[in-house]
Every structure is written in structure tokens, then in C-alpha cells.
Amino acid sequence: MNQPKRIKRAISGWVVLDKPYDMTSTQAVGKVRWLFGAAKAGHAGTLDPLATGILPIALGEATKAVPQVQDGTKIYRFAIKWGSATTTDDAEGEVVATSDIRPERAALEAVLPQFIGTILQRPPIYSALKIDGERAYDLARAGEAVDLPPREIDVDGIELIEHGSEQSVLEVTCGKGTYVRSLARDIAEALGTRGHVSMLHRAAVGPFHDQDAVTIDQLEALALDERDALLKPVSAGFAELPEIRLDAQQATAVRHGNPVLLTGAGAPISLDECWVSFKGEVLATGWVEFGQFKCRRVFN
Template identity: 50%
Template structure:
């Protein structure tokens, strides 16, 4: 019987909050960060198009177990809509499919904003990662197929007009999981009768990570100049955010080292005390400020679902 392969790279864990540059894909960014940190595992929380810049949270090691919690978080985008053209991709990359000489006034745009605030129905772009009969919509679109993508509900918490010019308008949107900003631009252009597409897009926030946590890719690449490997990796690791920060929205319980050991073995622990939580579908167990497990609380116990090294 052959021995299991030893994973390549370091067992480094944590979140790197990358300020992704333009013309750099999300998968490409993950690969670069994994290589720089010599990490065993890496993944991102929410794709950011190559034509978009800004916050791309990248999970290393055990932090990949917390990716779903960041994917579900609120996001803030700053975006520019250019009026007069609708495009196949709903951004600058696509071919023009409709055009108009009409241009909306600032009052026209402001009057439209309430329609796009709250729970709205949105049809994702043809060029999107939505799966249709097992295939990605963008693969079908590249093959020339026009597919019917069903509308779905998304949550827009805030949509603000920052500035309006004759041919374009600048917005900021705070939205929930699954919102396509490109679809917002397309639909607003149709409602205004002038057509529109995204000509600038930047993500400034992915809950729970604040904008000041972002690290430019250039700053990380600069560290490649450090010849000493251990010194270089230590300098990179200094940019990492603790894995537990991704779970800030979940209830937390403090446990002892003995209880932490039981959880790491996959066993439940008994919760005692007057202030012990009675029932929680998901909660976080911490020992000495370190993340130990995500689990369920019920019947006086904390039962682990995901355990961290």
C-alpha cells in the first residue's frame, strides 16, 4: 500500500485581503498568492472580473474552510456606467448590441434608484458563471449560444449616485450575495431608454474585511527581492489576517484548552454556566483567542462541524 502524498508547500493559514489590479483574473491572482506564500492550499471568496479592481479576499490553508461565510457577506462596489451602448458582456469587453443618442439627466437617474433598492429580481449577464444545464453561461455565450437565464432575487441595501455627467454616471452600491453589477448597469440603461454598460468597477468591501486591510499586489511582489527565504516568508505572513476574522458575525464561546482538545478529536463538549447559549445553528469556539471549531449548540452541548488546526 503506497504512502499518502505529502502536500506541497507550507501549512500556512489565514486571509490575504488582496487589492487586485485590473487585467488580472481571480484564478490567476489566487495562483500568484499561493506561489508567493508557498502555501499548501488557497482559494478566493467571490470572483472579481479582470476588468474590475479592488478587494479579493484569498484564503490560505485552514482559512479555506471559512470561504462560504465570506461569500455570503455584504459587498460594496464603486462603478461607472457609460450611457449610449449595450454590450454582449455588459462591460467594455463585449461587442455593441444596441445604441442610442439619448442621454439621461441627473434627475432621471436619481428617480430610478428606488426601483433598484431592496429585494429586486435580476437576470445575470450572458457572460457569467451561472450554470445552465451543467455548463457555465460564459462558455455557452462564447460559442455563440443565447441562453435563457432565469431571473433571481438579489438584495440591494444601498444604491447611491455619486456624480452624473452627460455620457456617464458614477455609483456606489452595497449589495448581497449573487448581485451582478454589470446587470444593474444594463437594466438601468434599458429603463432610461439610452442603454448602458459598465466602464469602471472597483470592489472596496467584502464583509467582514475593511478596506484598510487591502494589500496591493505590487507590495507583495516587492518582497520577492528579499533573498533570505525565511525572512521573505515572515514578511509575507505579516500581511495575513487571522482565520477567525472571517467568522466575526457568528456567536462566539470561550473554551478551555481541555475542551479545545476534545473538539479537535471531533467530540462534543458540554456547556455549563448560567450564561451558556442554549441553541445556535452555528457558533465559533475559541481557546486563548484562537479559532478551534465551527459547530452547533443544542441540548447543552457544542458539537463541532469544522475543526481547525
């Protein structure tokens, strides 16, 4: 007997998922989408299968806010296993080099400032970056030589949480495009030894943090209306952007994608990025130029 087709719902909002170990980001989105019966879903920033932590999942209209969340600051907690480098720069790869050197705490703390600020980083060869249209990890698995040029990344800070002779736990606050696996590899090399990531947890992405997170097990244990109550509004994705509140006439114009002149004593003259609302509802993202708001993305 055929099962009745599940009706897809036009539901919008954010699920701040604590992604479990050994699950891909795509699998996590598929599971959450099914649990909510959502017609549309996406995620803001891939997390490796071996990593746990914050994976913001956008449902419905929230998918239009994914770029803003992806561009937000990230916080990662990670462990460096001292003494061995691997093909993947994490525990999944084969060991390709070893060292007997185990850094002292003082030496590790002394080297960390080298990795703060705008720095050049060579991405891991097992990454999703594309070379001539092919994913780097596909080329690496096929045995082809992969040469990824260094890229500029922004690291706001690195803190040593725990230090041991075999592994150390650190926390990094960084911008988009930072590879923690590369950071661990490079810190070890700067100390004259080898190392790889043995644990990785993402504690924050933009406005979403560990304290906001829910697990798949928790979602599965709830009724559908209780799951819906956990959804964060679409506007939660814009918590780090300026909000401009419009009147009814301005809101009508923006809904049709038209620019509007901002009035009032506190109206901004120029903004690179912002969002506009009417009665708490997200209308559009865009920018302000010569006192006029211009739409980049209109929300239904």
C-alpha cells in the first residue's frame, strides 16, 4: 500500500541545529526539512561530517538571508593532535609525516599571535574549493596533484583553552573562508612539529550560538507545532545588520522592488548593507545611497 504523499508547507524561519558527528550538512538539511515538512530549505555554511556544532538551517523565506549569515563571524573550538600530519589535516586522513616534538605551553602561546589579523592561509587539498570546475577533494582522491594558492582570511583572536603533551584545545574567532584544519597544521609547523585536527566544534555562526541550538533527537521528540515554536524568525539572520523601519506607503513600494526615500531625523544617508521592515516583518535587504533605500532582495 502506497504511503500518502507528505504535503510540503510554506513555512519560514531558522533552525539553529547542533549538527551531530558523522553527518554531512546536506544530510542534516534533508532531515530537518523532512521533520518540518518544509517546501524549501538550505544551510548557512557547510560543516565537515567529522565536525559538530552550529549549522544554521534556513526554511522558506529565510533561505534568502543565507548570504548574510554565512558572512558572519564564526567561533570554533578545536583540538590539535601533536606529532602527526595527515592527508586531510584531520583525523580521517592517512598519516603522511610525524614528529617527536611536543610543544610547551609557553611556546604555543608565543606563536599564536602570528595567526591573528589578516593572514594568508593555504586551504587543505581535501576541501570543496574548485580547480577548473572540479572539487579539490575529488581531484585529491583521484590521486591528482592539487595545488591551492594561499588566500587572505581574517582571524579576530585565538585562545588556548587546554594544553597537554599529546593534544591542545583552542578557540578561534574568525571570518568567512577560514579553514581550521589548515590553522592547526600551520600552528604545528610554526612550532617545528606536525599536527592535525582531532576534534572540531563550531560554537557560533553570525548571530547564532551554542545556547540557541537544538539537536535532531530533540526535534524528533516534539510534535510538529512544538517544533514550529522553536523556529527563530527570518529576521534573526539579520541581527548583525542595521534595521530600518518603514511606514505603510514605503512598505508598499519596497514590496514591488522600488527604491524609497528615507525620511525622519535619524534616517541614514548611506549604508553598505541593511534590511527594512514593516510592523516587525522583513520586507527586503539592500543598501542606502544618498538617503534612498534600494532593494537587493525582496521577501514575500
